[in-house]
Amino acid sequence: MSDADDARISDETLIGLTAAGDFAAFDRLVRRHQAAVYRFARAAAPSGEDVEEILGAAFLAARRGAARYRDEPSARTWLLALARRIIDRRYPRTNREADSTPLRDLVRSAARGSLEEHGAPVAAALEALAPEDREILTLCDREYFTADEASRVTGLSETAVRTRLHRARLRLLARLKEDGLGR
Amino acid sequence: MEDERIVAGLHCGEVQADLTENLDGRLSRERSLRIEEHLDECGECRRLNGEIAAAVRSLRELPDEPLAPEIEARLLDLLIAHD
Numbered sequence: 001m002s003d004a005d006d007a008r009i010s011d012e013t014l015i016g017l018t019a020a021g022d023f024a025a026f027d028r029l030v031r032r033h034q035a036a037v038y039r040f041a042r043a044a045a046p047s048g049e050d051v052e053e054i055l056g057a058a059f060l061a062a063r064r065g066a067a068r069y070r071d072e073p074s075a076r077t078w079l080l081a082l083a084r085r086i087i088d089r090r091y092p093r094t095n096r097e098a099d100s101t102p103l104r105d106l107v108r109s110a111a112r113g114s115l116e117e118h119g120a121p122v123a124a125a126l127e128a129l130a131p132e133d134r135e136i137l138t139l140c141d142r143e144y145f146t147a148d149e150a151s152r153v154t155g156l157s158e159t160a161v162r163t164r165l166h167r168a169r170l171r172l173l174a175r176l177k178e179d180g181l182g183r
Numbered sequence: 184m185e186d187e188r189i190v191a192g193l194h195c196g197e198v199q200a201d202l203t204e205n206l207d208g209r210l211s212r213e214r215s216l217r218i219e220e221h222l223d224e225c226g227e228c229r230r231l232n233g234e235i236a237a238a239v240r241s242l243r244e245l246p247d248e249p250l251a252p253e254i255e256a257r258l259l260d261l262l263i264a265h266d
Binding site for chain 1: 186196199200202203204209227230231234235237238239241242243245247248249250254255257258259261262263265266
């Protein structure tokens with residue numbers, strides 16, 4: 001099958017075929033989304049050691065749950081939400097919701113220095129952030145998810161998603177300005 | 184960085200809190216215009232706004248790397264083993 005032919009088959013069709021036991025369809029679905037699920041797991045998991053296990057567990061959960069797939073904005077949000085649930089089980093979120101740093105302190109850190117003077121690579125700056133920040137930036141600024149979609153993945157309210165995104169962007173900016181990062 | 188200053192009728196602090204919402208086009212037209220008026224007249228907030236926008240832009244320009252072949256192979260093995 002050519003890439004063009006493959007692209008004509010919707011994710012929803014592939015999920016339906018997966019539910020009916022079609023491994024080839026499931027394999028196609030996996031290939032479409034595996035890089036994004038891996039990227040998300042790498043961002044959201046506190047440890048980088050078990051990202052591959054989370055990736056595998058997410059797709060196994062997708063296969064098992066394909067028959068229950070409905071009312072999702074997209075297959076991508078569904079798959080990332082499955083990965084998020086696996087991460088939550090491995091790393092219970094007792095204190096992961098709390099972000100007590102006053103906004104003014106974040107603004108001050110972000111405003112210090114200039115991007116031109118230092119300019120660390122953005123991938124390194126992202127990597128250096130806390131998983132909560134990496135996760136929300138990956139969802140909103142790499143996957144282009146809406147607040148509603150990011151909310152479905154993370155389980156946060158849309159308001160919390162927006163608040164967290166702003167704070168994460170400020171922390172990213174502060175990191176980008178830190179001298180020597182990633183070089 | 185100043186956050187108590189009032190420029191164009193808005194505190195810098197409240198503008199700084201709304202920069203992401205404004206960049207993402209989520210504010211009302213009226214609110215957005217007020218923020219833009221503040222940014223026109225406040226160099227510090229304007230600079231911060233420009234830097235956040237630049238950071239977001241560079242994040243969005245990161246390439247979407249494909250999965251490494253060895254990870255892809257191990258994933259496929261796992262899925263086949265559970266078939």
